[in-house]
Amino acid sequence: MIRAGYARPRADQLYAPPHCRALAGTGTVRTVVMEPVVHFRGAICLLERFPALAGVDLDVAAGEVVLLQGPNGAGKTTLLRACAGLVPVITGTARVLGHDLTVDRRSVRRQVGMLGHSTGLYDDLTVADNVRFWARSAGAGLAEAEAALTRLGLDGRLRDVAVARLSSGQRRRTSLAAMIARRPLLWLLDEPHATLDQAGRDLVDGLIADAVAAGATVLFASHELDRANAVAHRSVTVAGGIVQDGCTASGAAGRPAAPPVSAHAPLGNVANVP
Amino acid sequence: MFRDAALVAGKDLRLEWRSRVTTNQVMPFAVLVLVLFAFALDPDRRILVEATPGLFWLAVLFSALLAIQRAFVVESIDGVRDGLRLSGLDPAGIFLGKAAGIAVHLLALELVLGAGVAVFYGAHLGSPVLLVLTCLAATTGLASAGSLYGVLAAGLRVRETILPLLLLPVVAPVLIGATQAFEAGFRGTPADGWRWFGLLAVFALMYTIIGLFAFDPLLEEA
Numbered sequence: 001m002i003r004a005g006y007a008r009p010r011a012d013q014l015y016a017p018p019h020c021r022a023l024a025g026t027g028t029v030r031t032v033v034m035e036p037v038v039h040f041r042g043a044i045c046l047l048e049r050f051p052a053l054a055g056v057d058l059d060v061a062a063g064e065v066v067l068l069q070g071p072n073g074a075g076k077t078t079l080l081r082a083c084a085g086l087v088p089v090i091t092g093t094a095r096v097l098g099h100d101l102t103v104d105r106r107s108v109r110r111q112v113g114m115l116g117h118s119t120g121l122y123d124d125l126t127v128a129d130n131v132r133f134w135a136r137s138a139g140a141g142l143a144e145a146e147a148a149l150t151r152l153g154l155d156g157r158l159r160d161v162a163v164a165r166l167s168s169g170q171r172r173r174t175s176l177a178a179m180i181a182r183r184p185l186l187w188l189l190d191e192p193h194a195t196l197d198q199a200g201r202d203l204v205d206g207l208i209a210d211a212v213a214a215g216a217t218v219l220f221a222s223h224e225l226d227r228a229n230a231v232a233h234r235s236v237t238v239a240g241g242i243v244q245d246g247c248t249a250s251g252a253a254g255r256p257a258a259p260p261v262s263a264h265a266p267l268g269n270v271a272n273v274p
Numbered sequence: 275m276f277r278d279a280a281l282v283a284g285k286d287l288r289l290e291w292r293s294r295v296t297t298n299q300v301m302p303f304a305v306l307v308l309v310l311f312a313f314a315l316d317p318d319r320r321i322l323v324e325a326t327p328g329l330f331w332l333a334v335l336f337s338a339l340l341a342i343q344r345a346f347v348v349e350s351i352d353g354v355r356d357g358l359r360l361s362g363l364d365p366a367g368i369f370l371g372k373a374a375g376i377a378v379h380l381l382a383l384e385l386v387l388g389a390g391v392a393v394f395y396g397a398h399l400g401s402p403v404l405l406v407l408t409c410l411a412a413t414t415g416l417a418s419a420g421s422l423y424g425v426l427a428a429g430l431r432v433r434e435t436i437l438p439l440l441l442l443p444v445v446a447p448v449l450i451g452a453t454q455a456f457e458a459g460f461r462g463t464p465a466d467g468w469r470w471f472g473l474l475a476v477f478a479l480m481y482t483i484i485g486l487f488a489f490d491p492l493l494e495e496a
Contacts, residue, residue, distance in 0.1 A: 106359075
């Protein structure tokens with residue numbers, strides 16, 4: 001079911017690797033093998049001289065919800081930022097949504113949404129101003145911004161309140177609204193439940209479910225393992241800058257199956273992949 | 275690029291509309307500078323009149339520092355810079371948008387200061403066309419160079435204090451050229467001012483072009 005606030009990606013937003021695009025427009029039906037949305041092998045990221053990621057191996061299949069767990073300073077946030085193309089991967093393999101981050105880490109940015117520790121909001125603008133700006137900056141329309149505001153419960157009196165006057169939980173909701181208005185294909189969430197009340201936490205879980213139902217993939221870090229494990233299809237442990245277990249999609253166990261990694265898809269679905 | 279520039283400039287103007295920082299803080303500061311100069315030089319009215327162009331542009335320059343600092347502080351707190359990098363906005367468009375937003379603030383400021391020098395200093399607008407075009411060229415140069423150094427300074431821990439040190443030497447040609455052009459404009463001898471206007475136009479063009487290409491790595495790495 002698609003709920004308000006997160007529309008199913010258009011055909012031209014669906015992700016498929018380059019070899020699928022080459023077949024587009026032939027009018028035939030063939031097997032389309034989807035490569036992982038996230039594919040890291042031996043990925044190393046340096047923060048100044050410190051190896052925050054020291055050889056990460058990780059696969060995340062399309063439609064999966066993967067929890068990153070591990071102690072503080074383990075590299076979870078750096079891994080999320082690397083997936084977003086915000087931190088350079090200096091060696092190893094790093095492909096996200098088909099983009100080789102070691103060659104061009106900027107190309108993936110427009111297709112991912114990231115919720116970090118900071119809000120990424122302008123304090124002096126209203127909630128609606130912020131969500132509209134970030135939606136439009138990513139090429140989305142005002143309709144998506146309004147739907148996101150409604151989905152996050154920000155369409156009432158809060159929409160015209162300056163962000164500086166909001167509580168931390170309300171800011172978090174605004175950040176989430178700004179993120180989902182962009183309709184990202186890959187959600188990168190760092191402690192998404194932090195600072196939210198019970199209703200807000202339930203809302204985040206619902207948003208993740210909606211996103212996956214609409215074809216997106218979710219990678220998130222959390223220390224609230226009970227709640228996070230209930231949402232995730234599988235979890236991986238990060239420690240010392242490496243993924244210690246569950247690095248591949250085949251490691252999933254006991255969770256709802258992720259959408260198939262191969263599918264018979266009419267090529268018309270990928271005809272307009274950018 | 276121009277769509278992104280319009281989006282960023284519109285956002286910056288909306289930020290000013292909501293916060294009124296330029297209106298309530300930068301403009302009063304600029305007027306205060308003019309008034310203090312007037313107090314300091316009032317006993318010798320002749321010097322005050324002669325120094326009017328330089329004092330006008332010094333007041334603009336000091337106020338521009340505040341406006342530029344403000345324009346980039348809002349982009350560097352609470353993860354906004356990451357948001358800009360993730361947004362997919364063309365960095366050249368962000369540069370043009372930031373420069374345009376700063377330029378609009380500065381032009382409004384110059385309008386107020388122009389009225390100020392006419393009232394406090396008794397300045398006579400002898401050649402208004404030269405004065406207006408000088409304002410446009412100098413403002414474009416200040417906004418372009420300011421955006422370039424503003425994003426550079428915003429990424430540094432000492433951003434509050436480093437911007438004047440970086441920017442003031444660079445915009446010295448704007449101060450000199452605009453002051454000379456204004457002197458000619460006030461005297462009503464525009465022929466003396468057009469070559470200085472040319473210098474300002476070249477400076478503005480040069481920094482706009484540099485900014486279009488250099489803003490991206492600065493936003494990325496600063």
